[in-house]
Amino acid sequence: MSDVPEAFREIAERMVQVTPQAAALGMRFVSVSPARGSLDVPWREDLVGDPDTGVIAGGVVTTLLDHTCGLAMAAAAGTEPFSTATLDLRIDYMRAAAPRTGVVCEAHCYKITRSIGFVRAEAWDVDRSDLVATAQAAFILNRPNP
């Protein structure tokens, strides 16, 4: 954790506040470390996907996974400014989240080149050893011209 400059931690915290969709979901910053990031979305009535069970929508998990992957990318790229876009995102849904329960996500950017980042992410509700979903993503990285 200490390897991440305080300034970057502030950028990471701002990433969820200034992105309109992250703010609309009530997304919260959890932690950041080199090439890794963690965010969560607390349960809310209007985010439910199945009104019979009160379980949070798969789409919320999709957005949380995508956004946390973006944070891990930023944490891997360091303080160098860049913009990023998702190339592809594959998600496996292991099970529905527990009713009326939020979701936590951690992502790891395990390889970054000049133009592409490869990221894995896991999402769970209560117990990290009992996952709700996993994701594998590739991002294109737009660095400023040297």
Place this chain on the structure above:
Amino acid sequence: MTSPAEQLQAFMQRVPYIRFLGMQAELAGDEMTAILPPSQRLIGNTFIPALHGGVIGAFLEMTALAQLSVAEPARRLPKTIDVTIEYLRPGRGGLTSYARADLRKVGRRIANVHVEAWQDDRDKPFAALRGHFLLSSDS
């Protein structure tokens, strides 16, 4: 007996997250078009501005589920098993998005669905999804 159009509208109104997205759907025969009007809160990149990649994925997934609700009205809400989302170009934040689902195979337990989304030009999709959904027969 409820008509496919009533079935679809019941599905669209039942799910709180569909209202959160502001997503709508229209039915022509058995072909459904999902519609996502532009909204500031769906933005993921304020510089372009572009729709959030997660919103695009969610819109495609909800399109697949809505089309399944029309095709398989007797069944409960299917469960998503896996999805692969391909991002072809930015989803521009100021434009309305449209999507159509193609039910490639609807078996006894599993449905395979492809979805494509576009904005101003049907021939230039900005994102696509391929996914598997678990169908449950108890109604």
